[in-house]
Amino acid sequence: MNDDKQIIRDWLKQHQISEVEVLVPDLTGNARGKFIPAHQFLNDSLPKLPESILVQTVTGEYSDEHWEFVEPTDTDMLLKPDVSTLRVVPWAREPTAQIVHDCYNLKGQLHPLASRTILRKVLAAYQEAGLKPVVAPEVEFYLVARNLDSDYELEPPAGRSGRKETARLSYGIDAVAEFEDFVEDMYEFADAQQLDVDTLIHENGAAQLEINFRHGDPLSLADQVFVFKRTVRETAHKHNMYATFMAKPMRIEPGSALHIHQSVLDAETGRNIFAEDDGAFTPAILSYVAGLQRYTPELISLYAPNVNSYRRLAPDISAPINLNWGFDNRTTAFRVPHSEPDHTRVENRFPGADANPYLAIAASLASGLIGMREGLTPTEPHAGTANEDDVEVARTLEEGLRNLRATPALCDLFGDLFLRAYTAVKLDEFEEFNRVISSWEREHLLLQV
Incomplete structure (x- = not known):
């Protein structure tokens, strides 16, 4: 980890980076995370995010079973940077880096609900x-x-x-x-x-x-x-x-x-x-x-x-x-x-x-x-x-x-926990979608059934 930190430190200095995007793929495969000034990113502590972001629906909501999969206290995860994912953000106005992070629980284990964890296990x-x-x-x-x-x-x-x-x-x-x-x-x-x-x-x-x-x-x-x-x-x-x-x-x-x-x-x-x-x-x-x-x-x-x-x-x-x-x-x-x-x-x-x-x-x-x-x-x-x-x-x-x-x-x-959480999140999305009455239904069923 110390070697990785030095590689990141040298890379940020070489590219004159002023800000770092800390990225985590969520359940949908989209980016969650935070922006951190480069000098602060290089301190000794690991970034943190609440583990609940791993079980949000595509609309940003939570399933009714939400607390069965994460701690009721909405505990933080520790985020460890994967140095192989270190890249510039070419569309950013200021010199910005992006790094994909692995999610760990507070016991130091890969978080069982993180997408990267699942692929790593396979x-x-x-x-x-x-x-x-x-x-x-x-x-x-x-x-x-x-x-x-x-x-x-x-x-x-x-x-x-x-x-x-x-x-x-x-x-x-x-x-x-x-x-x-x-x-x-x-x-x-x-x-x-x-x-x-x-x-x-x-x-x-x-x-x-x-x-x-x-x-x-x-x-x-x-x-x-x-x-x-x-x-x-x-x-x-x-x-x-x-x-x-x-x-x-x-x-x-x-x-x-x-x-x-x-x-x-x-x-x-x-x-x-x-x-x-x-x-x-x-x-x-x-x-x-x-x-x-x-x-x-x-x-x-x-x-x-x-x-x-x-x-x-x-x-x-x-x-x-x-x-x-x-x-x-x-x-x-x-x-x-x-x-x-x-x-x-x-x-x-x-x-x-x-x-x-x-x-x-x-x-x-x-x-x-x-x-x-x-x-x-x-x-x-x-x-x-x-x-x-x-x-x-x-x-x-x-x-x-x-x-x-x-x-x-x-x-x-x-992991059974991941499969149960995934099912709950996606069923919640299905039920929310199923409550929407479409224009097709109004056109063909309103007066004909």
Whole structure:
């Protein structure tokens, strides 16, 4: 810890930092924390935050069971900086640093309700098995015109031509160029923060973009997605528009996903355990896929964490609706792309862009690990269009939460306290949403039933 403190001290001095953002990912994957003057941050005491911030709903409320998961006295957590997450805040007016922190209880243990803790526990299970997982996220999002009244539907922003997109422009080069100023600033901000962003494409929706990250360590990539989402929102504000990671922000447009490519290496040799030298698949990748098939119905609420998430998981070419897998088949939930043997991987297409990246990556890796432990066997690979098959996953948040604690192996990995707290928070969000009477109901039911 003292070595880390010195590294941070030297870095802050080198960059002439005057203020530090102490960041903690909350249950939704958004940033909580505090601003601290740099000289004060470097004193001997660790920053603190009340542990109750870890069990707030997306609206900032608390569930009725709130005090079952945290101390009734609303005890503080100790926050320990992860020096690997030290970055500048390129949009700040004053020289500002940001550091993602791990949450500890007063006994010095990682806090069981913190998102980073959950991913760390899954990664520790891989380490114990002599394995090293590797992930590469793909993040989709929409640019939308500024919307100051939530009763009005969202619209695409005008590009440099002064016009709004109306056509399907997947992989359109000129379509991306419509937002060239935004894209250039976004890349500049990403470079300043040393985010491992790779390719940018225009997705199928109007003003919908996708950024791919280079493959790497799961915790580092979760941190980078966490930082990237802040970066995109800030860049959009700079250009007088919004960026949204809602799973389904517009009725007539496809949803936005957080696809997760994942492979597993032998920790000692560094070899990809999913393929032989000649490219033949190993039993490990088949059991990994089988684990994803077996446990996704229980973990779906970690991939689709909001009431809006399930609007994306509908019969459509853009999102999975069942548990099929296939070779280079983008209609399946779990896709194995054609690749060289050492790049053999599985793509989980279930998570939405609105998912907490720490929890989505943890859920996906946990499913695969348990599948390998149990030697599970997957179904036959799907050769056709999977979204013509029956729906096999939950269609509402409430339904998705029902079996979250059904498997002891998952409870051991995630912790029963976390799963109970997550369920309570998300059920509270569902019930609050369920009390809203929509315009559809007033239009079609008011005088006809």
